[in-house]
Every structure is written in C-alpha cells, then in structure tokens.
Amino acid sequence: MHKKTLMAAAAFAVSAALTLTACGGGDSSGSADKPVADIATQGTTKAATVLDRPFTKPNLVLKDTRGRTFDLREETKGKPTLIYFGYTNCPDVCPLTMSNIAIARKSLPKADQDKLQVVFVTTDPERDTSAELAKWLPSAGDMSFIGLTGDFPTIQAGARQLGIGIDPPRKEKDGTVVSMHGAQVIAFSPKTDDGYVLYGEDTSPDDYAKDLPKLIKGENP
Amino acid sequence: MNRRTSLALAAAGLTATLTLAGCSSGPTPRSSSPSPSDGSSASPGSEPQLTAADGYVPKPVGDLAAGFIVITNSGGTADKLTSVTSDLSDDVTIHKTENQKMTKVTSLDIPAGGELNLERGGNHIMFMSLKRQPEEGQKVRVELHFEKTAPMKVDLPVKPINYNPARH
Numbered sequence: 225m226h227k228k229t230l231m232a233a234a235a236f237a238v239s240a241a242l243t244l245t246a247c248g249g250g251d252s253s254g255s256a257d258k259p260v261a262d263i264a265t266q267g268t269t270k271a272a273t274v275l276d277r278p279f280t281k282p283n284l285v286l287k288d289t290r291g292r293t294f295d296l297r298e299e300t301k302g303k304p305t306l307i308y309f310g311y312t313n314c315p316d317v318c319p320l321t322m323s324n325i326a327i328a329r330k331s332l333p334k335a336d337q338d339k340l341q342v343v344f345v346t347t348d349p350e351r352d353t354s355a356e357l358a359k360w361l362p363s364a365g366d367m368s369f370i371g372l373t374g375d376f377p378t379i380q381a382g383a384r385q386l387g388i389g390i391d392p393p394r395k396e397k398d399g400t401v402v403s404m405h406g407a408q409v410i411a412f413s414p415k416t417d418d419g420y421v422l423y424g425e426d427t428s429p430d431d432y433a434k435d436l437p438k439l440i441k442g443e444n445p
Numbered sequence: 446m447n448r449r450t451s452l453a454l455a456a457a458g459l460t461a462t463l464t465l466a467g468c469s470s471g472p473t474p475r476s477s478s479p480s481p482s483d484g485s486s487a488s489p490g491s492e493p494q495l496t497a498a499d500g501y502v503p504k505p506v507g508d509l510a511a512g513f514i515v516i517t518n519s520g521g522t523a524d525k526l527t528s529v530t531s532d533l534s535d536d537v538t539i540h541k542t543e544n545q546k547m548t549k550v551t552s553l554d555i556p557a558g559g560e561l562n563l564e565r566g567g568n569h570i571m572f573m574s575l576k577r578q579p580e581e582g583q584k585v586r587v588e589l590h591f592e593k594t595a596p597m598k599v600d601l602p603v604k605p606i607n608y609n610p611a612r613h
Contacts (some may be wrong), residue, residue: 315511316542317566362558364506364606391546392576403548425566428605 227241229441271423272345272411272445278418279410281305282382286345286374289358296343296382297417304414304440305341309383309390309406312360317425318405322365326408328432329366339414342369343361345382347390348403349373350379385421386410415442475590495555495594502585503608505575510534512570512587512601517560525552525592526561529570533585537572542566552592562612577604608609 284296306325310318325342332340344361346352354359357371373379376392383390383406393403411421423432423437435445451546510533518524529537540547553568555561563569570587579585584600591597 229532313509314547315505315509316503316547316569317545319506320565320609323605327607344560360507368507396549400549402546402548404544407545428609 233244235415251284272435273422273424274444275323275420275422278413278420279386280415281412281417281419282366282371282385283354284345284374284378284382286372288352289354289361289371291354294370296372296387299370300341300343300412301417303341304339305343305412306409306439306443307343307345307386307412307419308409309345309347309379309388311393311403311405312352312356312364313403314405316374319364321409321425321427322361322369324429325432326369327429328436329368331433332436332440337368339440340436342366343372344369345379347354347371347379347383347405348393348401349376349379350369350393351401353369353405357410411439413442416438421445449521464543480481484520489521491521492522493518493522493555493557493591493594495591496526496595497589497599500587500599501604501610502601503573503604504581504605504606505572505579508573508575508580510572510575510585512572512585513563513565514570514589514599514601515560515562515564516555516589518555518557521557522593523557524555524594526550526589528557529587531572531585531587533577533579533587534554534572535573537587538571539568539571540571542567547571552579553584555591562611565609595610 254320281297281300286294308318308321309327310321312318321366322344324341329337329340329342340344342365344357344365346357352371352373354371354373357373361369361371380390380392388406388410390406391404393401395401397442407424409423409427411423412419420433423443438445452532496519498515498517500512502510504513505511512529518527526539527530529539531537538549539553541550541553547569549571553561553563561568581603583603585603586598586600589597591600
C-alpha cells in the first residue's frame with residue numbers, strides 16, 4: 225500500500241514535470257529532466273493501458289446505421305467490444321483509428337472476427353445521421369463496424385461514464401463546425417462486460433493485432 | 446498490481462501533459478532552437494530558407510481530406526505558413542489540433558532554424574468539398590503560401606488511410 229502510493233506520487237510528479245517542460249518550450253537536456261524521460265518511456269512502451277478500476281458499460285440506447293434502435297448493453301453483452309467516439313467530418317484521427325482497427329481485425333481467424341464488436345459513436349450527431357455513418361464507416365473502417373447516432377446529451381453522458389469528455393459541436397461565424405473526437409478506444413471484456421483496456425490514438429494496426437486475440441478472450445493484453 | 450497502477454497513472458499523466466503542451470499558441474516545432482544565434486548554420490537575420498519534405502495525403506474517406514508535410518527553415522528569420530491552395534479543392538484551410546479538437550488558424554509559425562511539422566494527430570492541411578477522389582499512388586498538387594518566402598509548389602503522394610510515418 226505504502227509502495228503503491230509512492231509510485232503513484234512519482235507518476236504524478238513526472239506528469240507535472242513534463243507539463244512544465246512542454247509549456248516552457250525550452251530545451252529538455254537539463255539533468256533534472258533525465259529520470260523523467262526514462263519513466264515516461266516505461267509508460268508508453270505498450271499500446272494498452274489496463275485499468276485497475278474498469279468502466280461499467282454505459283447504458284446507451286441509440287440508432288444504428290440503418291436507423292434501428294440499438295441498445296449497447298443488450299446488443300454487446302458477453303461480446304468483446306471496442307468503442308470509439310468520433311465524427312465523420314474528421315479528416316485525420318477518426319479514419320486513422322477506424323482503419324487501424326479494421327486492418328488488425330482482418331488478421332484474426334474468422335471466428336474471432338465474428339466475435340469482435342467495433343462500435344463507432346458519433347460526437348456530431350446533427351451531421352452524422354444513420355445514413356452518413358452508413359456511408360462513411362465501411363470506407364474508413366469495415367462493413368462489420370457498428371455506427372451509432374442519437375441525441376448529443378445522451379452520447380455525451382455515455383462518453384463521460386467512460387472518462388471521455390466531449391464538447392458539443394460549435395458553429396463558427398463562417399459556418400464551419402468544430403467537433404471533437406474522443407482520446408481513446410476502450411476495450412470491453414466479454415467476461416465482465418466492463419471497459420478494462422484503453423488505447424490511445426498512436427496505437428498501430430500491429431499493436432491492435434497483437435492484443436485483439438487476448439481481448440477477445442477477456443484476458444489482459 | 447502496483448506496477449500496473451503506476452503505469453496507468455503515468456499514462457494518464459502523459460495524456461495530461463500532451464494536452465497542456467498545446468498551451469503555447471503556435472505549433473510545437475521539434476527543434477528547440479528558434480534562436481539564430483545558437484550556432485546553427487544560418488547567420489543571424491538571414492532570410493528564411495524553406496524546404497518542404499515528407500508530404501502526403503491519406504486516401505480520403507468521403508469528400509474531405511487531410512494533408513501532412515514538414516517545412517524546415519534553415520534561415521535566420523522566422524516565417525509563417527499563411528495559406529494553401531490546390532486543384533483538389535477550392536476550400537483548403539490550415540488547422541491546429543488541440544484536445545482532440547481541430548480548429549482553423551490563419552497561420553502556422555516556421556521558426557528560424559526550426560521546422561513546422563504537420564503530422565497526424567496535430568497540425569494539418571484540410572481539404573473540404575473535394576472535386577475528385579484521389580486514389581493511392583496519385584499525387585495532390587498543392588501550393589504553399591508564406592508570409593515572407595515566395596509560394597512553393599509541392600506534390601503530396603496519396604497514401605493508405607492509416608499511413609502514419611511519424612509513429613515510432
């Protein structure tokens with residue numbers, strides 16, 4: 225217990241130090257920064273972050289790409305599930321994330337492919353109708369992916385339960401809309417239905433391909 | 446258990462850090478030597494010397510696309526990328542990304558002796574209402590406009606959707 229607390233404190237100290245370095249914009253070659261870099265490397269060598277306290281699957285009832293009601297808990301119960309929050313007018317990270325998962329999924333045996341549920345929840349439901357998602361998701365990711373849309377407050381509340389903060393899309397004076405995607409992909413276990421592993425946007429198809437067989441069994445990657 | 450906790454926290458800390466790294470108003474060049482007097486090859490006050498490299502456009506999904514490129518300034522004066530034009534779209538803008546949110550900017554800094562790195566997850570060129578669907582292997586011609594340097598024409602090859610050379 226005592227040791228754990230110390231390590232936690234160290235981790236936060238690291239984050240504070242890195243924060244200041246980043247904001248200062250100065251060089252990071254000072255001796256005080258060196259151990260910081262070492263510890264930071266440790267934390268980023270693996271794509272997966274396994275949570276000590278997993279998230280309960282949010283009670284999201286939305287519309288799928290065919291406009292049918294989709295109850296997330298009911299439909300994905302007992303199935304390995306990846307959830308990502310994003311929007312289709314996103315040129316970079318959202319298609320990158322969907323594409324990486326799609327490529328990794330294709331490397332799995334057919335039986336595992338069928339088990340895996342990949343859920344894309346829009347953060348921009350006004351523009352991302354069921355029809356838009358139906359058009360975008362197969363090109364960005366895969367035909368098998370589930371696209372969900374609905375009321376923004378419902379989606380925002382669902383994301384919040386997973387520690388993902390999503391601001392509502394904001395319309396600029398020139399008519400452009402600024403939307404926001406989630407920072408992580410969350411993996412839910414088929415054994416517990418809890419969200420127990422996080423993946424950041426730097427996760428490669430290889431990282432996913434390596435971890436998916438374990439996630440599909442509900443094991444820790 | 447202990448180790449896992451600390452790693453998770455370290456990861457959480459890193460996330461916070463990356464978020465806060467956006468607190469400076471401009472882009473974050475890899476080089477930390479914007480000063481021309483620190484022994485870089487350029488003489489202080491010399492004109493900006495820009496070169497563009499490693500550009501690409503991931504194959505677009507739908508009618509919008511992103512462009513990425515690294516612009517290096519070996520001169521002794523800072524410059525700015527102020528706009529981009531292309532025959533792919535009449536609506537091309539430059540964006541920064543902060544906190545998973547991308548917003549249009551009027552310019553991006555290219556520090557003296559440093560670089561402007563448009564890379565995945567960060568700053569990028571945004572093409573809206575595409576006039577055609579570029580395919581892998583094709584090229585997208587763009588013209589980069591700067592505050593001081595004359596416009597520069599660059600061909601950006603179209604790469605797979607998930608192409609990400611910056612990842613390590």
